[in-house]
Amino acid sequence: MALQKSSMGEKxxxxxxxxxxxxxxxxxxxxSHFGYGKTTMAEVASDCGMSPGNLYRxxxxxxxxxxxxxxxxxxxxxxxxxxxxRQTGKSAPEKLADLLFDELRSTYHQxxxxxxxxxxxxxxxxxxxSFGNWILExxxxxxxxxxxxxxxxxxxxxxxxxxxxxxxxxxxxxxHYPQLFSQLTLxxxxxxxxxxxxxxxxxxxxxxxxxx
Amino acid sequence: MALQKSSMGEKxxxxxxxxxxxxxxxxxxxxSHFGYGKTTMAEVASDCGMSPGNLYRxxxxxxxxxxxxxxxxxxxxxxxxxxxxRQTGKSAPEKLADLLFDELRSTYHQxxxxxxxxxxxxxxxxxxxSFGNWILExxxxxxxxxxxxxxxxxxxxxxxxxxxxxxxxxxxxxxHYPQLFSQLTLxxxxxxxxxxxxxxxxxxxxxxxxxx
DNA sequence: AGATTGAATGATTTGTTGCTTATTCAGTCG
DNA sequence: CGACTGAATAAGCAACAAATCATTCAATCT
Numbered sequence: 001m002a003l004q005k006s007s008m009g010e011k012x013x014x015x016x017x018x019x020x021x022x023x024x025x026x027x028x029x030x031x032s033h034f035g036y037g038k039t040t041m042a043e044v045a046s047d048c049g050m051s052p053g054n055l056y057r058x059x060x061x062x063x064x065x066x067x068x069x070x071x072x073x074x075x076x077x078x079x080x081x082x083x084x085x086r087q088t089g090k091s092a093p094e095k096l097a098d099l100l101f102d103e104l105r106s107t108y109h110q111x112x113x114x115x116x117x118x119x120x121x122x123x124x125x126x127x128x129x130s131f132g133n134w135i136l137e138x139x140x141x142x143x144x145x146x147x148x149x150x151x152x153x154x155x156x157x158x159x160x161x162x163x164x165x166x167x168x169x170x171x172x173x174x175x176h177y178p179q180l181f182s183q184l185t186l187x188x189x190x191x192x193x194x195x196x197x198x199x200x201x202x203x204x205x206x207x208x209x210x211x212x
Numbered sequence: 213m214a215l216q217k218s219s220m221g222e223k224x225x226x227x228x229x230x231x232x233x234x235x236x237x238x239x240x241x242x243x244s245h246f247g248y249g250k251t252t253m254a255e256v257a258s259d260c261g262m263s264p265g266n267l268y269r270x271x272x273x274x275x276x277x278x279x280x281x282x283x284x285x286x287x288x289x290x291x292x293x294x295x296x297x298r299q300t301g302k303s304a305p306e307k308l309a310d311l312l313f314d315e316l317r318s319t320y321h322q323x324x325x326x327x328x329x330x331x332x333x334x335x336x337x338x339x340x341x342s343f344g345n346w347i348l349e350x351x352x353x354x355x356x357x358x359x360x361x362x363x364x365x366x367x368x369x370x371x372x373x374x375x376x377x378x379x380x381x382x383x384x385x386x387x388h389y390p391q392l393f394s395q396l397t398l399x400x401x402x403x404x405x406x407x408x409x410x411x412x413x414x415x416x417x418x419x420x421x422x423x424x
Numbered sequence: 425a426g427a428t429t430g431a432a433t434g435a436t437t438t439g440t441t442g443c444t445t446a447t448t449c450a451g452t453c454g
Numbered sequence: 455c456g457a458c459t460g461a462a463t464a465a466g467c468a469a470c471a472a473a474t475c476a477t478t479c480a481a482t483c484t
Contacts, residue, residue: 037437041476051429053478062476129395167407171383173393181385183341195379203415249467253446263459265448274446 020058022048024072027065035116036066036123063127066120070131077106078138085142085149092150093201096168099142104175104193108186111179118179140165147204156204164204171196232270234260236284239277247328248278248335275339278332282343289318290350297354297361304362305413308380311354316387316405320398323391330391352377359416368416376416383408 026047030039041062045052059065084098111118124131143165150156158164174181175193182189238259242251253274257264271277296310323330336343355377362368370376386393387405394401 040474052476053430054428056477057427163407164411167404167411170386170404171408171411174382174385192379192382195375196383199376199379199383199412199415201415202418203411203413206414206418252444264446265460266458268447269457 019048020068023055023058024065024068028069031066031069031120032114032116036120063123066124067128067131070120070124074135074138077103078142081139081142082145085145092146092153092155093205095146095149096143096201097197099146100172100175100193100197101190103139104178104189105186107176108178108189112186136169140169143168150204157206158204168200171200231260232280235267235270236277236280240281243278243281243332244326244328248332275335278336279340279343282332282336286347286350289315290354293351293354294357297357304358304365304367305417307358307361308355308413309409311358312384312387312405312409313402315351316390316401317398319388320390320401348381352381355380362416369418370416380412383412 023044027039027044030043030047041055042052044065045055048055055065059068081099081102084102085095087095087098090098111121140162144161147156147158147161147164151158151161169176172193175189175196178184178186178189184192235256239251239256242255242259253267254264256277257267260267267277271280293311293314296314297307299307299310302310323333352374356373359368359370359373359376363370363373381388384405387401387408390396390398390401396404
């Protein structure tokens with residue numbers, strides 16, 4: 001009776017136009033209202049005017065709906081970060097700073113605002129380790145873009161750009177999952193990120209890659 | 213009847229010579245055999261030939277015994293790391309590398325070998341956040357030592373050494389609590405630490421601190 | 425035939441009960 | 455009197471029962 005095929009890309013976010021989109025929208029509302037654990041598949045199904053069993057024709061399971069929500073959110077953020085990387089009239093170091101500070105502030109506020117988001121993040125991270133890798137991989141691509149442009153402009157001197165991007169992620173890990181480790185206030189975190197970034201930038205700018 | 217006063221420093225580790233030391237030794241044996249949760253105060257007391265109530269004249273509570281054990285362990289490690297910092301015939305960068313790699317390998321092996329240690333670490337970290345700060349603070353002092361010597365030798369150009377030490381800790385956080393985040397093998401972690409360290413070292417060596 | 429349902433199933437969560445154990449402290453001991 | 459004990463308390467935890475819920479699938483519908 002109802003169509004389910006989307007003409008958009010694999011991870012595209014559709015806002016209620018396809019059935020999958022409708023399910024995601026309904027689940028999102030419930031998850032952020034009552035939490036992932038307290039939302040039942042039956043509720044989501046009835047919100048969409050269908051039976052619980054029918055949900056499984058669109059998603060393999062509950063967790064996959066949560067993953068779809070998270071994917072859409074991160075894709076929005078990735079788009080914004082790609083925007084930072086492509087700003088005109090900014091140096092590569094500035095772009096890098098914009099990207100990392102945005103990341104810190106976004107997740108900090110998102111998790112501050114709502115413990116439900118935190119719950120979803122924890123569940124997904126626990127059950128789907130590959131999801132975290134997907135995010136890191138995509139952000140790394142943006143970092144490589146910045147490093148490449150910085151190299152072309154003579155701002156950075158980096159040999160292996162992909163590896164370096166990985167190291168930047170490694171060194172700024174603390175700021176990607178702020179409240180997981182530190183219980184620090186946002187302004188302390190910003191101060192620290194600034195410090196780490198200065199150190200890294202000096203390293204990236206230096207002509208000598210690394211002695212034996 | 214029995215003496216309890218120690219003539220050593222506040223956090224000194226005594227090996228069964230004082231009563232506190234005897235308690236710590238007995239608890240350590242049980243904790244590492246059966247785990248923190250499965251060890252009762254009554255057992256520790258009877259190992260020491262005293263009543264459960266009497267333990268409380270020496271420690272405020274069970275967790276404080278665990279903390280004393282952890283403190284002694286970390287003091288041993290700190291002493292070793294101070295040793296690294298004071299090696300003769302090594303450059304400051306090399307000392308820094310020795311210190312960080314030792315930290316990574318020590319905790320990795322300790323946690324790998326024995327889940328009991330992991331349990332104790334988790335409990336202490338959860339209930340006594342200040343303990344983690346004490347460790348960081350002490351290690352930071354060693355880092356400052358290295359940075360100062362590096363500065364004197366013309367190997368590093370760093371203005372605020374204490375702040376820089378904090379940033380180094382921040383950037384290498386991932387390697388201090390290896391299996392908490394990553395599930396990476398030791399050799400992958402070592403490779404990553406090496407990469408991050410190269411980046412940081414380049415930054416520390418550079419003459420230009422940081423442009424506006 | 426393919427889409428959809430909803431009762432059946434088994435896993436997980438919740439609630440409850442009784443026991444174990446950290447901690448205290450009135451009392452004993454030397 | 456201060457060192458020490460061990461029963462008393464209450465906090466936390468394990469074990470079990472009941473209920474809930476994700477997931478499946480035989481049957482129904484269009």
